[in-house]
């Protein structure tokens with residue numbers, strides 16, 4: 215397929231998608247096209263189906279209805295070029311796996327395999343991914359001994375090493391301090407700019423990534439809205455979505471939400487135990 219044709223197809227194409235567990239419908243009638251290089255934030259309260267949406271894109275969860283393709287391929291297939299960054303959580307201190315081994319896992323397995331021919335090429339790719347996240351200095355240390363921010367940079371490198379066309383991020387900034395939140399989100403943004411990778415970024419808190427976000431998918435209680443941050447993160451739209459009065463204030467380039475919202479959507483997020491990429 216020519217480069218021109220590859221550029222033309224959407225990174226993610228969701229048509230009439232629905233997902234229900236038993237009698238509970240998380241979302242239905244979801245149509246969404248994400249273009250290469252686009253940054254989409256996925257927001258919503260606990261249990262609204264953000265992680266389930268990522269699982270669908272990873273091929274780990276079947277839709278109840280509708281269809282999804284990633285760069286023209288079905289989710290989870292050997293050809294789907296998807297990188298995944300999980301929630302930050304501390305790795306076992308005794309873990310002796312080195313950073314280079316962790317990043318190399320991003321090239322293994324059939325789900326995201328790339329069919330590399332030589333060991334030298336593999337080493338080159340792993341080295342380049344580690345360098346791109348500024349982790350070269352500690353890449354040969356056991357990962358269990360590294361700080362949370364250093365570990366998260368290596369997870370970003372692991373997600374990038376297979377040259378993904380779509381990068382799925384599940385609350386990748388959780389537990390990081392502000393400086394590291396900034397560093398990790400800058401890395402993700404740099405990738406989509408340099409390689410035209412589409413980014414789908416699940417988060418409870420839009421402010422750390424607000425300057426990068428092109429569009430928002432906001433899920434609440436079986437309803438959703440898709441649009442530019444200013445359109446979706448407005449008093450009118452969120453009041454409609456939550457079915458109660460919500461006030462959105464924009465101060466100093468940040469979005470603050472007042473009213474019933476705090477009790478509805480700023481609970482501690484759940485930590486998902488599945489190691490979906492490892």
Ligand SMILES: Nc1ncnc2c1ncn2[C@@H]1O[C@H](COP(=O)(O)OP(=O)(O)OP(=O)(O)O)[C@@H](O)[C@H]1O
Nearest residue numbers: 235240258259260261262263264265266267483484
């Ligand atoms: N396999 C499953 N079977 C039944 N129910 C499920 C399954 N997976 C998820 N759910 C339910 O679907 C709902 C949405 O879960 P999901 O993890 O997608 O939410 P979320 O928006 O990511 O939440 P959080 O912000 O808390 O991480 C939850 O109520 C969850 O219990």
